[in-house]
Amino acid sequence: MPVSPSIVLVSEHHLDDLRGSFRRYEHEYDVRCTRSCAEADAEAEAVVEAGGTVALFVSDSVLPDCHVLEGFHRWRARVPNARRIIAAHWDRFIADAPGLRAGMAKGKYDAYLLMPRGTRDEEFHNAVTDLLSDWGSTIADPEVVSAKIVTPVPGPETLAIHDFYDRIGMPVRVYHPDELAEHRLDLGIPEDPTYPVVWASNRPLIEAATVRKVAMSMYGAPSDLEVVDGTVDVAVVGGGPAGLAAAVYATSEGLSCVVLESEALGGQAGTSSMIRNYLGFPRGISGMRLAQRARNQALRFGTQFVTGWSVDELVPGRDGAPHRLCTEGGDIRARAVVIASGVAYRKLRVEPLEQLVGNGVFYGAAMTAAREMEDQDVFVVGGGNSAGQAAVHLSRFARSVTILVRRPSLEETMSQYLVGEIEYNPRISVQTCTRVVDGGGDAHLQWLCLEDTRTGERTRRDAYGLFLLLGAEPTCTWVPPQVSLDENGFVLTGRDVPRDHWVDGVPPADLATTVPGVFAAGDVRSGSMKRVAAASGEGASVVSLVHKFLAPPED
Template sequence: MATDKKPIILAVDDDPQVLSAVDRDLRREFRRDYRILRASSGDEALEIIRELHQRQEPLALILADQRMPGLEGVELLEQARALFPSTKRVLLTAYADTTAAIRAINNAHLDYYLLKPWDPPEELLYPSLRDLLAAWQATYRPRFEGLRLIGFQWSPLSHELKDFLAGYMVPFQWLDYENNPEAEALLAGTEYTAAELPVVVFEDGTAMARPERAAIATKIGLASKAAQELYDVVVVGAGPAGLAAAVYGASEGLKTLVIERQAPGGQAGTSSRIENYLGFPTGLSGAELTHRAWMQATRLGAELLAPQEVQEMCIQDGYYKVLTLTDGSEIRTRAVVLTTGVSYRQLQVPGMDRLNGAGIYYGAARTEARSCEQRDVYIVGGGNSAGQAAMYLATYARHVYILIRGESLAASMSAYLIEQIGNTPNITIMPYTQVQEVRGDGHLEEVVINNNGQVEAREAQALFIFIGTKPSTEWVQASVICDPKGFLLTGRDLVADPRYPQAWKHNREPYLLETCVPGVFAAGDARTGAMARVASAVGEGSMAIKFVHQYLDE
């Protein structure tokens, strides 16, 4: 149950006059920062404490009288400690009860005791309570108010859900069931068991076990159904190129829809730091850049469907493009911009399939970095994505090893990253090195490497893989022409490449970013000849909208 209420001070006394005086003095001094509750008996106070514990509300201090019928003050403080071990406990006593106070110090870990009367409170009450409350605040961590994910660290599905939530910049708290006592207590408040993990607990208290991404998307307010019957342009893919196309399309008055199958940002969205993007001299994370672009596109009127996937495209009446989604629904549009991006190639060595998502990750440095604290991790690949991941992981891991097949990083990584890596003492580059095998029982434990002919098994907490990419164009290759590697052919390549005679069969010249289907354009990394840079992808996405306008004006 979410709460934005202040921490609580609980006053307990069976004498109405004394309780009223305590309540008055406490409110006078502490009501701005604390809620003051009162109870007229130990049993009533215990019920209040149990209710606060159930509602997970913060109890800062208990001030309890010793001599009460039924449950006495010392007994109350002893039982309260079991539910709120960090709460400060103060016994209110008469001079004759100092023995009870000493017993409470030993048995109930009493923090302080006060003698009646405490007048004037400015001298005999407030200074002691202020010190105790300051000590409590120093260690108090407010309860997280948002989505919480309970799971096992080495569960591939837990990893997928973490990546999904992080991709949409949904604030969430990760609770490892095996190592976090709070996870067990939170799970006990749902209808699920540990056998059904991972479990997502939403801010409103509802929970889902092993949920599909679409179910989470609906719960957090993402749209999965198109709002219009016909669009001017549909952008397939929400990486930098797709988001740029969405911003320019929407800002120029086109009915614009973006469809994303995973999370906005593409590969750039997973980058921990982009330092060579124009206008950001101190750099920014891929997630931050993505979030800004996404907000900008939706503010200007673009729609976003996610997570949703296109599985087929066909032409209707020689003009309209009909996109069929995996849920069977169809979307009609006058023009399409394909910004499907690329995906990381899989490393094919023994053990990979079994441990994927359980210590072996493809471009997932941000969501798993904290689990690598003070451990050795390995990165395979020498491009900018690998370098950015290495720099980010180095702030958590004991040591980061970058494995590359060649002699150095110079041919594949930007100079600024190479310099940063060289100045980071807990990053080591291992040239002429490849992964030969991965091992582990339920999760990655060892990486077997071949270093220039010498085979060695090394202990490893995590292995991050960045070994090149392939275009995500499988679904569209039946409709448009791609090169042998699957990249989309556009513009002059359709008429100048002798390998594809008759690729363009129309009277006019194709526009610069147009595919073999008039009105279907491609931008970003999935296009033949793309530069694989964020800035160039953004440029191509915005250029594509210029050509969409020209096509629609024909």
């Protein structure tokens, strides 16, 4: 019988109020009540020693034996992955807020809430369930499983498939074939399959599974799409924030729309463990959840999605003919095209480490791999927000996380809220003016060689994980030469378009390219801000340009 995860309540004077509010959770969680920081610490220790875990600490704003933020610091050391809430009593909520809210920006706790005054305070419980859901998405073995990966020897491909399912919000577990021997026929697994095998609810079994095969199984092929008259109003290439926003606004305004994404919906943003500066989400939101909400919103309005198929070529239409997007799974014809294919992380180009990709070396946040870093020393290379978010997430599992940057500091490239959170986190350190020049290990990463960019001095460090978030390279190899790119391969739009493409001395619209009816939004666009909110804004804004392009000419 699995041990239920625990919720620890802490209050000296208002414990009965808190206990009453959490009765609804007692069926599925082990709710423990304490009156001080020391008692809560002892309860958490007992839970961990018994093989359990604490999902959530909920504390009054005032504790008898220490400051509440010191309490959270101690509990975080005990259970790094637990979520943390201050539930201030209504007599102290306003008075205590100014001194405590700043700690939330630094990641010292996750939410500052008013303690419920009675039953059915759904605003309070909405925050609680959001945080419990966020916690549940980071644990290794979810209770509810929507997909099963079966393999005798997990390898890099297994990890990549697991990470794909994590990015799209489908609970998944890895099983040895012996664990499912009795259920093999029920699952449709043949006698001598080619591993890994992937089973998912209401989908055909996949043998010799790869990320691409799994992605392709989600929505079928482009040739399977139901398109009126064979042509959609707008095709969006890329399912990140810009592409999803374009889809939501296009279909909500009556345009037919198809989104093509070669991997998981959400793009790079979908790998972010927690985005705290996105408008409207004061407690933050994971990139995965943001992407899934946007996808569901787009589906509601009628957007069609295709994943797992890369666009090989864009053939611009001539004389009013539709544009054509070519894939191995069929072509899509569209009156307008939005390029929102985003960017990929730059390669480190240190050959011994490239050989270990998937075995301790990862490009991107690799959310699944973070769980395998428990009690290990890991390194994150990169100075942007994605690197900072990855480091914070890794610190919930790893013994130590070292951020490596070539610049003298993080302040130039990272949002201040993340810089503050990193400074506060005792498991994270920052090593500036440093680059990775070598590394290796026996089938798995074991060490790195780091070079000081100022002195040239090299040091060898033990390492179990290396996460590379090295800036951006646009994914535009499929874009035709008629679409102008800058010297780094990003799509030029608006006034940045070469003057010889201006019409009567007037540049294209801000998000329009050099090809009529082809637009660009998000990180792939030259001069873009490289922030989730900015990409979403561009995706929404481009729809008005699409409408204008598709409108019949005035007499």
